[in-house]
Amino acid sequence: MDTEKSKGIPKKRRGILRIKDRILQCLIWAFSFITMGVLVWILIYIISNGISHINWEFISTIYKPVNNQHGIFPMILSTLYIVLITIVIATPIGICSAIYLVEYSRPGKVLSLIRFATETLSGIPSIIYGLFGYIFFVIALHLKWSLLSGALTLSIMVLPTIIRTTEESLKSVPIAYKEGSLALGATKLTTIAKVILPCAISGILTAVILSIGRIVGETAAVYLTAGYVTRIPTSIMDSGRTLSVHLYQLAKEGISFEQSFATAAVLVVIVAIINLFATTLAKGIKKFTIGG
Amino acid sequence: MNSSELKIYTHNLELFYGDAQALKNININIDEKKVTALIGPSGCGKSTFLKTLNRMNDLIPNVKITGDVYFDGLNVYKEYDIVELRKKVGMVFQKPNPFPMSVYDNVAYGPRIHGIKSKSKLDEIVEKSLVNSALWDEVKDRLKKNALGLSGGQQQRLCIARVLAVEPEVVLMDEPTSALDPISTLKIEDLMDQLKEKYTIVIVTHNMQQAGRISDKTAFFLHGEIVEYDFTEKIFSNPTDKRTEDYITGRFG
Numbered sequence A: 001m002d003t004e005k006s007k008g009i010p011k012k013r014r015g016i017l018r019i020k021d022r023i024l025q026c027l028i029w030a031f032s033f034i035t036m037g038v039l040v041w042i043l044i045y046i047i048s049n050g051i052s053h054i055n056w057e058f059i060s061t062i063y064k065p066v067n068n069q070h071g072i073f074p075m076i077l078s079t080l081y082i083v084l085i086t087i088v089i090a091t092p093i094g095i096c097s098a099i100y101l102v103e104y105s106r107p108g109k110v111l112s113l114i115r116f117a118t119e120t121l122s123g124i125p126s127i128i129y130g131l132f133g134y135i136f137f138v139i140a141l142h143l144k145w146s147l148l149s150g151a152l153t154l155s156i157m158v159l160p161t162i163i164r165t166t167e168e169s170l171k172s173v174p175i176a177y178k179e180g181s182l183a184l185g186a187t188k189l190t191t192i193a194k195v196i197l198p199c200a201i202s203g204i205l206t207a208v209i210l211s212i213g214r215i216v217g218e219t220a221a222v223y224l225t226a227g228y229v230t231r232i233p234t235s236i237m238d239s240g241r242t243l244s245v246h247l248y249q250l251a252k253e254g255i256s257f258e259q260s261f262a263t264a265a266v267l268v269v270i271v272a273i274i275n276l277f278a279t280t281l282a283k284g285i286k287k288f289t290i291g292g
Numbered sequence B: 001m002n003s004s005e006l007k008i009y010t011h012n013l014e015l016f017y018g019d020a021q022a023l024k025n026i027n028i029n030i031d032e033k034k035v036t037a038l039i040g041p042s043g044c045g046k047s048t049f050l051k052t053l054n055r056m057n058d059l060i061p062n063v064k065i066t067g068d069v070y071f072d073g074l075n076v077y078k079e080y081d082i083v084e085l086r087k088k089v090g091m092v093f094q095k096p097n098p099f100p101m102s103v104y105d106n107v108a109y110g111p112r113i114h115g116i117k118s119k120s121k122l123d124e125i126v127e128k129s130l131v132n133s134a135l136w137d138e139v140k141d142r143l144k145k146n147a148l149g150l151s152g153g154q155q156q157r158l159c160i161a162r163v164l165a166v167e168p169e170v171v172l173m174d175e176p177t178s179a180l181d182p183i184s185t186l187k188i189e190d191l192m193d194q195l196k197e198k199y200t201i202v203i204v205t206h207n208m209q210q211a212g213r214i215s216d217k218t219a220f221f222l223h224g225e226i227v228e229y230d231f232t233e234k235i236f237s238n239p240t241d242k243r244t245e246d247y248i249t250g251r252f253g
Helices: A011-051 A056-060 A073-104 A109-123 A126-140 A147-171 A175-183 A188-217 A220-225 A243-252 A257-290 B046-053 B082-088 B103-113 B119-132 B152-164 B182-195 B208-214 B232-237 B242-248
Strands: B006-017 B020-026 B029-031 B035-039 B063-071 B089-092 B170-174 B200-204 B217-222 B225-231
Touching: A011 A257, A056 A073, A073 A109, A073 A147, A073 A188, A073 A243, A073 A257, A109 A147, A126 A147, A126 A220, A147 A188, A147 A220, A175 A188, A175 B152, A188 A243, A188 A257, A188 B103, A220 A243, A243 A257, B006 B046, B006 B200, B020 B046, B020 B225, B029 B200, B035 B046, B035 B208, B046 B063, B046 B089, B046 B170, B046 B200, B046 B217, B082 B089, B089 B152, B103 B119, B103 B152, B119 B152, B152 B170, B152 B182, B182 B200, B182 B208, B208 B232, B217 B232, B217 B242, B225 B232, B225 B242, B232 B242
Parallel strands: B035 B200, B035 B217, B089 B170, B170 B200
Antiparallel strands: B006 B020, B006 B029, B006 B063, B217 B225
16 A cells, blocks of 8 residues: 555655654653643642642641641632532523524624624633622622622633633534424524534533633632632622632741642542532433434 | 325425525425425436435535425425424435444434433334334444445435434435446335325436336426426326426437
């Protein structure tokens, strides 16, 4: 086959081509190795530095340095609350907006304005969202420093991600499916609910996973809107400190690097668990709605 | 043949994509429970015409339609609810387009969206539709498997079953065999022969032999107009118009 393909090419030239091929292959291999390597190294570094400090007490008790209690239980709880509330608020809005943009809106000035706005929003530094959230939710709407204010602010922050990613996955559903459904007498809404959304579900879940990553990792916006009190939140109107804010405080004030690393390790593990859960869920939903 | 009932007829039908005219003054009578073939070179408007019959052109922006299409004596664009119309006028597309669901769910999709919930009723419809589309024996043991795992020919017959499950009166077919191998094509042609006992079939085809084999009447389209419309034997043995003769003898197109 090799000789068949390269018939017309002189032998010398063929040798050069083969060497070029090899070099390119090596480069690709090297770059992907570097990328993977850096990621793995960061993970190992964080976990190996943090693990020695993690024990049941650390993750299940409250944080009260005066009593020599350094647990991060309230922060874990606040983080999970914020993730949950944000996703509950942002996902439906994001999905509906994406459906509107892809299926209903007519191309024109309004549409390009919305596109432009979402693109710009996704590029704005999070501290600006924080400031906005502080002025609007915390002060103007009297929501005070609370998990709700934080979650609302983060919802606005992750909306562009959810909208864009959902839009892309909706667009990737073949138009033939849509035609097939409409030609059977299905309404547009039925077609969206029964054919288009199930086909796009994995893309939508990717959007959610990306958003969760952003929420968990966010510090500035949360710090300004949800506060940094270390108590255990009892309602969404309580203020609270998320893991990343805690991490920031510990590191900035030089309280304890062991604790920072341990907190970081817990954070990484939480993100990993959430991602794992979401991908399993995506597979499950896909199987359930569109069959194996 | 003369005793057949009129199922669909159009009156001065014209269609524009923006400024470009795609259909010019189409007047055609389509008989009930017959196979009507639409032939003509690419871009002549035959697929566009087919899609006016179940209003699939509504999906395309900037389409303007004048004139009338009557189905069972009612004006398709003025007196019909689009859902009701598409239930009665089913469509099979050029490329098989089963949904990425199980074979069963594909066939049950139509009945389900039209409100049938009973499991036993759905089972019955699915089996009947698959039997009528000559697919039952091949898929009866894999109803729960994904339809995308079927061969192209099987997928197309599944799409036919999906249309039959809604119990239409007319089945529109837009080059249904152009993406299939000769054996699958033959199976679908045989199927059409059986289907015309119960359904009115309108088929767009590029394949002249196919039109000759399966249809009762044939319309020859050129540049958005119907040049000639007559019994298939007449069109293929003794066409009136010189352009029809040129086309079917392969002199152009």
